Amino acid sequence: MSSLSDSTTLSPPVHDEATTVDHPAVGIDQTAGNFSYKVDYAFDAGTGLSEDTIRYISSVKKEAPWILEFRLAALKKFLAMPMPTHWATKDLENIDFQKIRYYLSQGQKPKRTWDEVPDDIKKTFERLGIPEQERKFLAGVEAQFDSEAAYSNIKDVVAKQGVIFVNSTEGLREHPELFKKFFGKVIPTGDNKFSALNSAVFSGGSFIYVPKGVKVAQPLQAYFRINAENFGQFERTLIIADEGAEVTYMEGCTAPKFSTSTLHSAVVELVALKGAKIQYITVQNWANNVFNLVTKRGVAHEDAEIKWIDCNIGSRLTMKYPGVVLKGERARGEVISIALANDGQHQDTGAKMIHAANNTTSNIVAKSISVGQGRSTYRGVVHIPKHLKGCKNNTECDALLINTNSRTDTYPAITVRGDKNSTQHEASVSKVSADMIFYMQQRGLTEAQAMSLAVNGFINDLARQFPMEYSVELKRLIDLEMEGSVG
């Protein structure tokens, strides 16, 4: 373990040019995110996981003692819990927790202007177009580089309304009265093995509070970038929308393609108090060596609404089932999910809707695309207990197979008890047929363009729900994926 250095002076980068890692054999085009710059980390927890790792992380963050206790208790839980391989893929067993680096940063305090962000980190985000997006259409941005946010800013007009948008370290330190109340409550440490791991080693992520009645007009955005090899990113996000408040949060993520595996295991908790609305949008494009094991859940109080728009394109294995606990009467929950599994990828995604009050409604629309040897799985839980009345759920799962050797599975677990509730479930599997591709080619489109158009058509009704900038990005990512998948 390296010593605890307070030095924030950095040695100059070894070389200035980005190293673009070769495309993987399967032909997935990761050009947008597939590069890494040499960065010197001032803080490094070393490789492997032990109590010392956690004490190191907690001490460089100068955390309150209760947080260290919380982390250490979580580590115990993590070590005691088995891997969920009885229902999940065996690929999880390939994660070697002792070969992962749990904390890497250049410092704990994010910069408020891009000019202050060190050059070696700044150019990564510039290349990903983050500062430009911020100027164009965002109310605030947090840009996380490995373990910590390198940049964090919120527009003055939004801050003046009392909106708090900080990283998790700052949130727990500066606003404990606000965040401690909900931190770890929506998703308890022991919810699953990976939420326990996150609770032990979490770093970065956003803590957001939107005061009563404040409607944030533009989205807040976080961008999560993994730069280092053998790294584990464990951001922790908590968003609280007070009564009648409204907020849209968007996250994007990329990592360079390394030959070894990378772990991304976040915990995201949302709290929508009475009449509040939270929309949480993810466009994930991890490199296909990333294990992406994320727990996301929200609690919707009376008349509140939580909507997850979850788009998973990259990664080696994604296991993610955003959920909404419909705790107050007339609360609404929605999950819109798009997953694209290319060769060597497994997208195991879905949704959870837990109805816990009368007249609550939930809607799940999941579309998955499997290309080549890619595998997509829909896994969902809808729970409406017997004593409730007037609850409604709608679940639609559509799968599109591009090749005959692609695979899709659907595991919808819908428990609706009592006769005063209703649910409807539809599932379909369709194929992009050779005739359909020939038809489009006969009009002059190349095979890749034809595939792309077919896939974009398949998700078109969902993509239209994205903010414009994100649906354009989504279309571009699909074009790139399909380009790499033919010929």
Place this chain on the structure above:
Amino acid sequence: MSQLEIKDLHVSIGEKPIVKGLTLTIHSGEVHAIMGPNGTGKSTLSKAIAGHPDYAITSGEVLLDGASILGQEADERARAGIFLAFQYPSEIPGVSIANFLRAAQQARMAEGEELDASAYYKRLYSKMDLLKIDRKFTSRSVNDGFSGGEKKRCEILQMAMLEPKFALMDETDSGLDIDALRIVADGVNTMRGPNLGVLLITHYQRLLDHIVPDHVHVMYDGRIVKSGDKSLALELEAKGYDWIKKELAASAA
């Protein structure tokens, strides 16, 4: 002035020979009709020319303005000016006709060149006016849930937008009621002119009442066995295909 030459073409599906030595030359401005009984290889001919991967050309040539197109992928042939109006057009859910045609136009442009969207829509609307197609039509997904007539209308609109040198119309009249048939015929007649060559593949004479061909060929067992002008179609209608079969049997004996 273009020409499409089909020279001693042999086409197989799997191991089975379907087209067995067909020769035909079409010039711009001409409308040729190929008639024949079911299973004689008419549709196979059109799909093979368009480059369907399941149809293997075992020998012979197809030349567009003197250059072979047989080494080209289906999309290259399309961009070179070959259009196939499908008997059973595919459905493309979620892709509007307008976006589909836009992508097809964009595919014809040089790398890095962007289609001028407002000029494109102007042209699309003028073609729709010409073909008397409602403006709302192009916001629907390509062929998705379309009636037989709507599918053919969609094919005709695509043909009008893509302005091919040669249009191969595969059983365009099958399954159409008389109103739909008229839509197709009016469309083809509107586009007919010195820049377009048409190969009409049909089982029945009735389409030829509406699109009067310059040349009529009878196809039987993978070959053209008789050619003539439009009167041949009427003769076939009166005498039936058995007449051709008997003639062939007599000449073979």
